Amino acid sequence: MRQTFVIEGRFPSLNEFYRMREHEQGRVKRECDDLVAWSAKAAHVMPYSVPIRYHILWVEPNRRRDLDNIAFGKKFIQDGLVKARVLKNDTRHEIVGFSDEFAYDSQNPRIVVTLEEA
Numbered sequence: 552m553r554q555t556f557v558i559e560g561r562f563p564s565l566n567e568f569y570r571m572r573e574h575e576q577g578r579v580k581r582e583c584d585d586l587v588a589w590s591a592k593a594a595h596v597m598p599y600s601v602p603i604r605y606h607i608l609w610v611e612p613n614r615r616r617d618l619d620n621i622a623f624g625k626k627f628i629q630d631g632l633v634k635a636r637v638l639k640n641d642t643r644h645e646i647v648g649f650s651d652e653f654a655y656d657s658q659n660p661r662i663v664v665t666l667e668e669a
Contacts, residue, residue: 556594558587558662561609562624564616580627587631591664596637601668603638604648608663610656622651628664637666 562583568576607628609621629641638645647669 552597552599553665553667554594554596555663555665556591556596558590558628558664560586561611561621561660561662562627564620565623566620568623580630583624583627584631584634587628588635591632591635591637596635596666598637599645599666599668602645602647603666604646604650604669605667606650606652606665608652608654608665610654610659610661610663612655612657612660614655618651618653621653624662625649625651628662632666 563571563579568579571579605628607622607625609618609624611621629638629646632638633641
């Protein structure tokens, strides 16, 4: 089973996250996790009972942020999928791999997540 959903906008980069105070990091983490969970539910993503791998297309508005700082958002995606009950957990038993790709669209930054059975 292959499923795709879109998260509108973008997450903070790793550098931006590290510059936040601890209580602000917690708030931003919850907001990002919730956004992923809401996006998955809105797209009617069905739960997986088998291991998955996933692909993320990070669509940024420009080329200013380093790719590794952008891809830090994987943690939000994995935790949000658990929160949405698409995955039971985000361990190696449930997620066996992932890949990243990057594109640019100044008018419509977004994150496109494609999940598939391993």
